[in-house]
Amino acid sequence: MDCKNIIIDMERSFITKDEIRNNKEKTLESYELLYNKTGEGNNFLGWVNLPDSYDKEEHKEIKETAHYIRKNSNVLIVIGIGGSYLGAKAAIEALKGNFYNELTKDFPQIYFAGNNISGSYLKRLLRVIEDKDICLNVISKSGTTTEPAIAFRILREYIERKYGKKEASKRIFVTTDKQNGALKKLSEKKGYKTFIIPDNVGGRFSIFTPVGLLPMAAAGIDIDAVMNGLRDAYKEYSKKDYEENICCQYASARDILYRKNKGIEILVNYEPSLSFISEWWKQLYGESEGKDGKGIFPASVNFSTDLHSMGQYIQDGRRHLFETVLVLQENEEDLVIPEDKYDLDKLNYLAGRKLNYVNSKALEGTVSAHVSGNVPNILINIPRMNEYYFAKLLYFFMLSCGISGYMLGVNPFNQPGVETYKKNMFSLLGKPSI
């Protein structure tokens, strides 16, 4: 199939026309809650019209800072957890490939820290950067989230020892709250350059704020093209017209399948470079919908890799799941399968064919295999992976998620359950209450 835009294909979703028709009103009601900002969590909808409202001056400063980082370092360490690293990591892998750090010449390598509390991870990372020139981008609204705060203490000490305090302060870039919080105060004290996480944008919706854009720009991603995709997505997906709006269609399909007891959604890709889009997506849907004892469990697989691990289960296991498949229509980077005179491996029938052609047939064959195994399949066709479609795809998922959450009857924009482990941990660590 050829496509010039992101297209959703429900032909193999096991959803009937009647089911869609009967669910249309509910879908559009939820859509209106979102668009009219009349639903729960409506003070966290700043991401919806970001393409209109973003600070153009700050956008320019992001590009200038990325240029500065590039000139002054060969490693950028991005310190953040959850929404403060998943988006940037997804973007860099999807747009620059799995081997970005190995292959980059003109742009700094990017490592992530502060997204775990492992002593060995951070210690080894310090060894990796030993002889490199580094910059830091620390991303946290409050500045007190345990994981990034610990990593930043250690890396800040490291960088101050390495360069001296004055020079270090020019190598630290902070993405945080406009006026409050520990990081904001420290930045004022130390003279760090800061970028703003808007008040009304939650972590999992923050990729197109400086949270995601600064690391992306540092890796050589064209963030103007990103914003173009976002602008077009905003325009297209704000149509209150079920037939025209793929966000409504996806949200409705999820709602129908969930009520048919499909409790697991597996996001499928066929490119290793897309695996972190799935990780980003899992946070988006898991945190938005997994509450009040409800919600679809978000999982992911990388095919054809995982056809040799999770494939058996999906084909023949318990029927409590459905798949959403990312279908890239085009992929420029490719290789040709060579002829072999012995042909012992019986591959000569593919000689002269390109790998991505074979990959596309693996996709087709798998979709029909899993459908024959009674797994509903939703296909999301994407013309190709570039800045423009990356932004469009992610905005599509974000908007669909808002609609879908309202359909489920939850507030898609809070995350009360994340606090429980923190409370227990602080108590075990003897954190003083203030």
Add this chain to the structure above:
Amino acid sequence: MDCKNIIIDMERSFITKDEIRNNKEKTLESYELLYNKTGEGNNFLGWVNLPDSYDKEEHKEIKETAHYIRKNSNVLIVIGIGGSYLGAKAAIEALKGNFYNELTKDFPQIYFAGNNISGSYLKRLLRVIEDKDICLNVISKSGTTTEPAIAFRILREYIERKYGKKEASKRIFVTTDKQNGALKKLSEKKGYKTFIIPDNVGGRFSIFTPVGLLPMAAAGIDIDAVMNGLRDAYKEYSKKDYEENICCQYASARDILYRKNKGIEILVNYEPSLSFISEWWKQLYGESEGKDGKGIFPASVNFSTDLHSMGQYIQDGRRHLFETVLVLQENEEDLVIPEDKYDLDKLNYLAGRKLNYVNSKALEGTVSAHVSGNVPNILINIPRMNEYYFAKLLYFFMLSCGISGYMLGVNPFNQPGVETYKKNMFSLLGKPSI
């Protein structure tokens, strides 16, 4: 908790003593099917007594070959899919850390290929190895599995062009069937050194054959210590005594929870280096149990990282899941949290503490949080991660899986569902039937 062996802790599994008692007979029956080799799939039980039966001469040759690879290359490319790469990758990350390729000095970097059909992945990998000295280890029983066969054609052509055919044949190591198949025949023609995948060991149970051991040894992992762990695991876990045998206990718990409608098991770790043990585990359980419309869906998370993505769902979402937590009791690599005079991030109460201490409190706090959210938690305590305990842990999972599969009433040692997508793909690609 301190422990000198792998210990399973069911205190928070929501399983009553009555439930355990009532399930004991069924558990021991399944255990006997496995040990007496009287159950379905009993011709694939070669892995059970591998510690006794493995070829000592070949084991020596693996170490010699690893030495040869180390002397003659700085990159080893391991070509394989499913069980032919997951075990080795899990071992290298768990035992050498996430930054093995960045930090290794005395041993070759290891890259994996043939585990996908992405043209851009392989093309970029060729760029990564451009100026390196390389060896290949291709792993496939038949030699005709599409993914590794394609990658091997391309990489073989590359290496023959680079070194000439004669030298190339000394840099290619083949792990395959004893006497049959395309790779065996090609090896005879070309004079490649070969290692044997035993007839009676399926892919997902093959990590402790040359499939896993050669890449491990090449990465500097002590495979004698691995075999020691395996030998002790074999000895300990072959006791037909429910109270003494943690494999029986884990298998029984899974069976009970599945019947209580916990359709998802999440394997949890707190070290980024353990994430591929989870991927290996997902193949093991998904392929062994996901059949006949049955089976627990295996998923995984890396904490505390994913507490900021999947944490909300696990805490508060639909209650169709349980967690199995890998608890490392000790971790040598560590860092200390420094004091900060401003203490704006409010972390001074942790100054002087080590990261792994904080990490262990995150674990404790999370377990009790999730348990309070009605998520059954099974804890697997592991003294530390080294060759010995790595082998023991994986053998524990393998043996438990056999018992668990029989309890579910399936043949845990086949994978009929994996063929469906292949059949469709071959038909779409126009593969000649022979």
